[in-house]
Amino acid sequence: MNKKSLWKLILILAIPCIIGFMPAPAGLSELAWVLFGIYLAAIVGLVIKPFPEPVVLLIAVAASMVVVGNLSDGAFKTTAVLSGYSSGTTWLVFSAFTLSAAFVTTGLGKRIAYLLIGKIGNTTLGLGYVTVFLDLVLAPATPSNTARAGGIVLPIINSVAVALGSEPEKSPRRVGHYLMMSFTWSPKPPAICSLPQWRGTFWR
Structure with a gap:
């Protein structure tokens, strides 16, 4: 020391x-x-x-x-x-950040990003659809809208943006801006369809 x-x-x-x-x-x-x-x-x-x-x-x-x-x-x-x-919320948040770190550390986020670009991402509109479909597929298995969006989807979308040459510090106004806007709104429909994932559904 x-x-x-x-x-x-x-x-x-x-x-x-x-x-x-x-x-x-x-x-x-x-x-x-x-x-x-x-x-x-x-x-x-x-x-x-x-x-x-x-x-x-x-x-x-x-x-x-x-x-x-x-x-x-x-x-x-x-x-x-x-x-x-012993709170389930505590471990849910911990699991979300653990998954996020795993995507970044192992490079899995980049692999998924390149796969998505090759299969569907011929256009920026296609990448926007990828964001929505990814949320929709993961929603039934992830009990928290926040944990799914922040812990799983965000690292993948961020990797896609960086792979396309849009970095937050250098070139945020390229495709990364569009993808982040898509990411901001894409968790809402799956969360509304699944009752426990978004508090707004309890007020409807």
């Missing part, structure tokens, strides 16, 4: 220690005040990054469990610290 990282670590450790020795404000229990210090330190850690983000968050969760185990009066159990990890 270099000197710069050491100073960052000292700063992060100092935050919960200082807050822990300060009296809790009126209306807050001692446990809530100490947990505030831990998560404030976690937020600072995510900003200054003495370690990778997962390490910072795991340390914060572990410290929270230790604090809850020692300061809780029984009304707040240690297992409550990890209760968020």
